[in-house]
Amino acid sequence: xxxxxxxxxxxxxxxxxxxxxxxxxxxxxxxxxxxxxxxxxxxxxxxxxxxxxxxxxxxxxxxxxxxxxxxxxxxxxxxxxxxxxxxxxxxxxxxxxxxxxxxxx
Amino acid sequence: xxxxxxxxxxxxxxxxxxxxxxxxxxxxxxxxxxxxxxxxxxxxxxxxxxxxxxxxxxxxxxxxxxxxxxxxxxxxxxxxxxxxxxxxxxxxxxxxxxxxxxxxx
Amino acid sequence: xxxxxxxxxxxxxxxxxxxxxxxxxxxxxxxxxxxxxxxxxxxxxxxxxxxxxxxxxxxxxxxxxxxxxxxxxxxxxxxxxxxxxxxxxxxxxxxxxxxxxxxxx
Amino acid sequence: xxxxxxxxxxxxxxxxxxxxxxxxxxxxxxxxxxxxxxxxxxxxxxxxxxxxxxxxxxxxxxxxxxxxxxxxxxxxxxxxxxxxxxxxxxxxxxxxxxxxxxxxx
Amino acid sequence: xxxxxxxxxxxxxxxxxxxxxxxxxxxxxxxxxxxxxxxxxxxxxxxxxxxxxxxxxxxxxxxxxxxxxxxxxxxxxxxxxxxxxxxxxxxxxxxxxxxxxxxxx
Amino acid sequence: xxxxxxxxxxxxxxxxxxxxxxxxxxxxxxxxxxxxxxxxxxxxxxxxxxxxxxxxxxxxxxxxxxxxxxxxxxxxxxxxxxxxxxxxxxxxxxxxxxxxxxxxx
Amino acid sequence: xxxxxxxxxxxxxxxxxxxxxxxxxxxxxxxxxxxxxxxxxxxxxxxxxxxxxxxxxxxxxxxxxxxxxxxxxxxxxxxxxxxxxxxxxxxxxxxxxxxxxxxxx
Numbered sequence: 146x147x148x149x150x151x152x153x154x155x156x157x158x159x160x161x162x163x164x165x166x167x168x169x170x171x172x173x174x175x176x177x178x179x180x181x182x183x184x185x186x187x188x189x190x191x192x193x194x195x196x197x198x199x200x201x202x203x204x205x206x207x208x209x210x211x212x213x214x215x216x217x218x219x220x221x222x223x224x225x226x227x228x229x230x231x232x233x234x235x236x237x238x239x240x241x242x243x244x245x246x247x248x249x250x
Numbered sequence: 251x252x253x254x255x256x257x258x259x260x261x262x263x264x265x266x267x268x269x270x271x272x273x274x275x276x277x278x279x280x281x282x283x284x285x286x287x288x289x290x291x292x293x294x295x296x297x298x299x300x301x302x303x304x305x306x307x308x309x310x311x312x313x314x315x316x317x318x319x320x321x322x323x324x325x326x327x328x329x330x331x332x333x334x335x336x337x338x339x340x341x342x343x344x345x346x347x348x349x350x351x352x353x354x355x
Numbered sequence: 356x357x358x359x360x361x362x363x364x365x366x367x368x369x370x371x372x373x374x375x376x377x378x379x380x381x382x383x384x385x386x387x388x389x390x391x392x393x394x395x396x397x398x399x400x401x402x403x404x405x406x407x408x409x410x411x412x413x414x415x416x417x418x419x420x421x422x423x424x425x426x427x428x429x430x431x432x433x434x435x436x437x438x439x440x441x442x443x444x445x446x447x448x449x450x451x452x453x454x455x456x457x458x459x460x
Numbered sequence: 461x462x463x464x465x466x467x468x469x470x471x472x473x474x475x476x477x478x479x480x481x482x483x484x485x486x487x488x489x490x491x492x493x494x495x496x497x498x499x500x501x502x503x504x505x506x507x508x509x510x511x512x513x514x515x516x517x518x519x520x521x522x523x524x525x526x527x528x529x530x531x532x533x534x535x536x537x538x539x540x541x542x543x544x545x546x547x548x549x550x551x552x553x554x555x556x557x558x559x560x561x562x563x564x565x
Numbered sequence: 566x567x568x569x570x571x572x573x574x575x576x577x578x579x580x581x582x583x584x585x586x587x588x589x590x591x592x593x594x595x596x597x598x599x600x601x602x603x604x605x606x607x608x609x610x611x612x613x614x615x616x617x618x619x620x621x622x623x624x625x626x627x628x629x630x631x632x633x634x635x636x637x638x639x640x641x642x643x644x645x646x647x648x649x650x651x652x653x654x655x656x657x658x659x660x661x662x663x664x665x666x667x668x669x670x
Numbered sequence: 671x672x673x674x675x676x677x678x679x680x681x682x683x684x685x686x687x688x689x690x691x692x693x694x695x696x697x698x699x700x701x702x703x704x705x706x707x708x709x710x711x712x713x714x715x716x717x718x719x720x721x722x723x724x725x726x727x728x729x730x731x732x733x734x735x736x737x738x739x740x741x742x743x744x745x746x747x748x749x750x751x752x753x754x755x756x757x758x759x760x761x762x763x764x765x766x767x768x769x770x771x772x773x774x775x
Numbered sequence: 776x777x778x779x780x781x782x783x784x785x786x787x788x789x790x791x792x793x794x795x796x797x798x799x800x801x802x803x804x805x806x807x808x809x810x811x812x813x814x815x816x817x818x819x820x821x822x823x824x825x826x827x828x829x830x831x832x833x834x835x836x837x838x839x840x841x842x843x844x845x846x847x848x849x850x851x852x853x854x855x856x857x858x859x860x861x862x863x864x865x866x867x868x869x870x871x872x873x874x875x876x877x878x879x880x
Contacts, residue, residue: 152821152878157850159876160842190334191257198876199842200311206830206839209311212265212304220262220334227875229820229850238875245332245343246264246303248257295439296362305416314416317370317409325367325439350437350448351369351408353362400544401467410521419521422475422514430472430544455542455553456474456513458467505649506572515626524626527580527619535577535649560647560658561579561618563572610754611677620731629731632685632724640682640754665752665763666684666723668677715859716782725836734836737790737829745787745859770857770868771789771828773782 154231159198162211162241165229166192166219190221190245195236211241218248259336264303267316267346270334271297271324295326295350300341316346323353364441369408372421372451375439376402376429400431400455405446421451428458469546474513477526477556480544481507481534505536505560510551526556533563574651579618582631582661585649586612586639610641610665615656631661638668679756684723687736687766690754691717691744715746715770720761736766743773784861789828792841792871795859796822796849820851820875825866841871848878 159165169191194217200208213219222245226237264270274296299322305313318324327350331342369375379401404427410418423429432455436447474480484506509532515523528534537560541552579585589611614637620628633639642665646657684690694716719742725733738744747770751762789795799821824847830838843849852875856867 152848156878156880157876158879160874161872163875165876196876202839203309203311204833206833206837207311209307218257222332227852229875242266244265245268245334246262246270246301248261249263250261308414308416312416314412323362327437347371349370350373350439351367351375351406353366354368355366413519413521417521419517432542452476454475455478455544456472456480456511458471459473460471518624518626522626524622533572537647557581559580560583560649561577561585561616563576564578565576623729623731627731629727638677642752662686664685665688665754666682666690666721668681669683670681728834728836732836734832747857767791769790770793770859771787771795771826773786774788775786 152231154195154234154236157196157231159196159238161198162201162209163198163238164194164211164213164219164241164244165196166221166226166237166239167195168192168221168235168237188223190223192219192221192237193217194219197241200241213241213244213247218250220245220248257336259300259339259341262301262336264301264343266303267306267314268303268343269299269316269318269324269346269349270301271326271331271342271344272300273297273326273340273342293328295328297324297326297342298322299324302346305346318346318349318352323355325350325353362441364405364444364446367406367441369406369448371408372411372419373408373448374404374421374423374429374451374454375406376431376436376447376449377405378402378431378445378447398433400433402429402431402447403427404429407451410451423451423454423457428460430455430458467546469510469549469551472511472546474511474553476513477516477524478513478553479509479526479528479534479556479559480511481536481541481552481554482510483507483536483550483552503538505538507534507536507552508532509534512556515556528556528559528562533565535560535563572651574615574654574656577616577651579616579658581618582621582629583618583658584614584631584633584639584661584664585616586641586646586657586659587615588612588641588655588657608643610643612639612641612657613637614639617661620661633661633664633667638670640665640668677756679720679759679761682721682756684721684763686723687726687734688723688763689719689736689738689744689766689769690721691746691751691762691764692720693717693746693760693762713748715748716773717744717746717762718742719744722766725766738766738769738772743775745770745773782861784825784864784866787826787861789826789868791828792831792839793828793868794824794841794843794849794871794874795826796851796856796867796869797825798822798851798865798867818853820853821878822849822851822867823847824849827871831871843871843874843877848880850875850878 168189171189194213194215196215197211200210202208222243225243226239229236229238273294276294299318299320301320302316305315307313327348330348331344334341334343378399381399404423404425406425407421410420412418432453435453436449439446439448483504486504509528509530511530512526515525517523537558540558541554544551544553588609591609614633614635616635617631620630622628642663645663646659649656649658693714696714719738719740721740722736725735727733747768750768751764754761754763798819801819824843824845826845827841830840832838852873855873856869859866859868
């Protein structure tokens with residue numbers, strides 16, 4: 146059996162219309178500076194795009210580019226996505242069509 | 251992990267055929283001016299379009315523009331839609347095809 | 356939050372292949388003139404078309420006109436349709452393809 | 461609300477690929493002339509086509525004519541179809557594709 | 566209501582890709598000539614094609630001829646098919662695509 | 671009713687994308703020659719193709735040849751397939767697309 | 776019945792868009808060299824591509840090449856895939872579209 150070498154996120158390329166994102170850290174204090182317990186803070190739905198696939202394939206085999214690009218700030222749906230880990234850090238894979246929207250910055 | 255900056259609705263761009271809407275406020279008094287408790291008032295199905303996506307993609311990857319535009323007054327279905335929050339204000343994302351109709355003004 | 360102005364059916368335009376109809380009043384007396392209690396009368400399936408959408412979209416984004424037009428008298432299926440209210444009057448939205456048939460007059 | 465005028469089957473035009481049929485009367489006596497109670501007789505699956513729709517629409521909006529015509533004698537499936545009434549007489553609407561076959565006469 | 570005349574299998578024409586078949590009689594004796602009770606004999610899956618429809622329609626409305634023809638000996642799937650009766654004899658309707666195979670003779 | 675003549679596998683032609691296979695016999699002894707009870711041996715997934723259909727039909731009615739041919743040694747999925755018998759021998763019908771792979775020999 | 780010869784992975788060719796992979800061995804010690812019991816180690820999702828099929832077929836019967844090639848290091852989804860054995864070694868078959876991504880090396 147082959148041996149598993151350490152794997153790096155920079156070498157990872159999603160397939161088809163998958164988009165790899167990193168969620169933003171939860172804001173754990175209020176505007177007035179009071180610290181909040183992690184549980185009181187909702188799921189973070191804001192994320193940064195880390196890598197994108199070449200896009201879904203048409204019936205004829207042509208790839209349709211995804212609608213977001215590396216570096217984009219996006220809004221994720223509350224449910225869905227696949228958790229993946231690279232070097233002990235958590236990332237998520239979403240289908241391009243499941244991402245709700247993008248923020249211009 | 252990246253830090254989450256404050257996000258503004260004006261910078262949000264829905265993806266595909268998603269439409270961002272803001273529901274109208276419930277009418278809390280009758281025509282004769284009597285105040286109504288909020289519970290007695292049905293769900294508000296009237297909304298204003300705040301932002302629209304580029305449209306769903308055809309099999310060949312071309313975007314088909316959505317059928318409503320920013321500023322349109324629309325009639326929402328009773329169920330469905332995804333609640334999203336920007337700067338503590340509630341908005342909803344609907345698929346273009348789920349919006350029942352539009353009012354000319 | 357925006358304020359909800361009064362809305363009129365004459366300003367409502369259904370989207371896609373939706374058809375807005377108004378059901379006919381139930382006949383509450385027999386041919387010989389005897390009055391019937393409302394419960395003894397079946398659901399009214401006859402309706403008048405009040406407004407029609409531009410039609411469903413093809414895969415390429417072209418609208419296919421619906422098969423009925425404003426003013427048409429139609430036969431509704433027993434189940435389905437979405438109730439909507441304009442100025443305290445009840446209307447129903449049906450998909451063009453769910454309407455059973457049309458009466459020539 | 462509009463008033464419901466009497467409706468006639470001769471004025472009814474099915475939509476899309478719907479076919480309006482009238483079932484044949486059950487044979488209530490045996491070949492040797494013995495009368496049978498109605499319950500002993502199975503569901504009648506033979507019917508006469510009374511009216512046909514213009515046909516289902518292709519993705520491009522073209523109607524494909526149905527495969528039966530008014531006057532045809534057809535064999536119905538045991539289940540399915542929608543009962544409709546015109547002037548106190550029972551008719552049934554079937555999708556063209558649900559009709560099992562046709563008899564040449 | 567119309568009156569039901571006697572119907573003959575020779576006048577029956579299946580619609581679309583339906584195939585009318587007549588199952589072969591079960592072999593009720595072993596090769597050595599011993600009679601078997603009917604229950605000990607499995608379902609007969611061999612059948613003769615009696616009539617075929619013009620074929621399923623393409624999206625554009627063209628009929629695609631079925632893959633078997635009248636007189637062909639075919640192998641039926643164990644489940645499925647619709648029993649129909651003509652002149653007190655049992656026949657079955659199968660979709661062309663549900664028939665497992667054909668025997669050359 | 672027609673009489674069922676004996677049927678031979680050599681005369682059987684599968685329809686559409688069906689593939690008729692014969693499973694290999696289970697190996698009932700270990701490499702060192704010890705006999706194994708049949709129950710200890712897993713389901714045999716290796717099979718020989720005996721006959722192939724003309725292939726599935728495209729929407730336009732053209733047959734797409736199947737991806738295996740008579741004589742090919744193939745790997746079957748653990749579940750699925752339809753058992754058929756010819757002259758007291760067991761065969762299986764699989765859809766071309768359900769066969770996992772093929773061995774070059 | 777045919778006799779089953781020994782089969783080799785090098786002779787196996789997946790069909791359609793199936794990809795044969797070999798999972799990497801689980802890392803059973805921590806970076807500091809401490810041995811871990813196998814149960815404490817999660818499912819290995821990293822794998823090496825061993826063989827690929829010719830690709831899924833379009834509606835017209837043309838094969839669309841898969842998006843990975845023999846030798847590629849890939850990331851598998853946590854669930855799915857079909858276990859197959861060649862010469863007492865475990866392999867897995869995945870659909871090309873189910874593989875999450877690929878690592879450049």
